[in-house]
Amino acid sequence: MTPTDTDASSCPRCAWAQGDPLMQAYHDTEWGVPQHDPRMLWEMLMLEGFQAGLSWITILRKREAFRAAFTHFDPVRVAAFDERDVERLMGDAGIVRARAKIEATINGARIYCAMQDQGEDFARFCWGFTDGKPVLGDGRTLPASTPLSETISKELKRRGFKFVGPTITYAWMQAVGIVDDHSLACFRR
Template sequence: MNNDLIIGPDGLSRPIWAASDPLLQDYYDREWGMPIRDKQGLFERISLEAFQSGLSWSIILRKRENFRAAFSHFDPDKVAEFGEEETAKLLNDSGIVRNRRKILATINNAKATKRLREKAGLVDLVWSFQPSSTPRPQTLAEIPTQSAESLALSKSLKKEGFSFVGPTTMFALMEAIGMVDTHLLGSHRRGSSGIWN
């Protein structure tokens, strides 16, 4: 028996982290690991993964609607125009994580996203690092925290001027947007992205 999977009252098998908190369970059941292929959605995920660095995902998830309101629903064109006045407002917004470096990184990354339009664009760049295979973890301990592809993606984004996009953060992004499937074998969500079996 896998102690990392819990069968809920609905009869569905989920990892421990998604089994007790209703907000995390809903996120796990509906969103996590599903493909994101639009620029605004991808910019939001990159931004939230950066804010999550060093914190629990549940903190970010509980503040997500506040983040969306504060960052113009993560429209990179609008965020790229944020200046000192908007930055000061964000630093005083108790509804988000008030970390100056992460706030400035989000504004910087919006500008980098705009510049990428002259090349392939953010979506094509990120998805070009999709690996040819995905992990098949049976336990949480078997889930990697980074990969050769997340390292390469991190380097590529940094070269394009992005920040707070380290290889561990980028692997978390790849998991969140379905580029890799790290749902545990036996979870009801395994293979739900339509990308991996």
């Protein structure tokens, strides 16, 4: 369900998505929608890592620049990035220029590709923690992390991913619909 253009501003939605048209569009069409495309799951995990210490709206406003800079988050192409690419990205004012996060994204692409080479589908890996079904939040609270995000975070870290602490992992779980944390009054619940 998506509100029409005429009632989009008055539609009941999660409080965090009120007031900014970009956040509203993201909330209304993407946040909490179960995502099963492995590449998109990886892209969102990388973007959530870039968000660490920043607001999501900052990343959302830069998302197209991130996509251009990281070859549309094609893991095979990003995995081949070298030090020249790191320097190129450090000079790109359109993205968050944090060397550790850039290097973590390149490393994350290599991990993604290694999983794929070993026959492990990233989407099955991600959804395997919930038996392929979204977890429904209580609709009243937005926790920073949960025991499930701690478990997934530990496994991501064990595999070598960076910027995947329990809080970042939980935000990613919400974004890709592994968790449905829309408020009770929200039209998306």
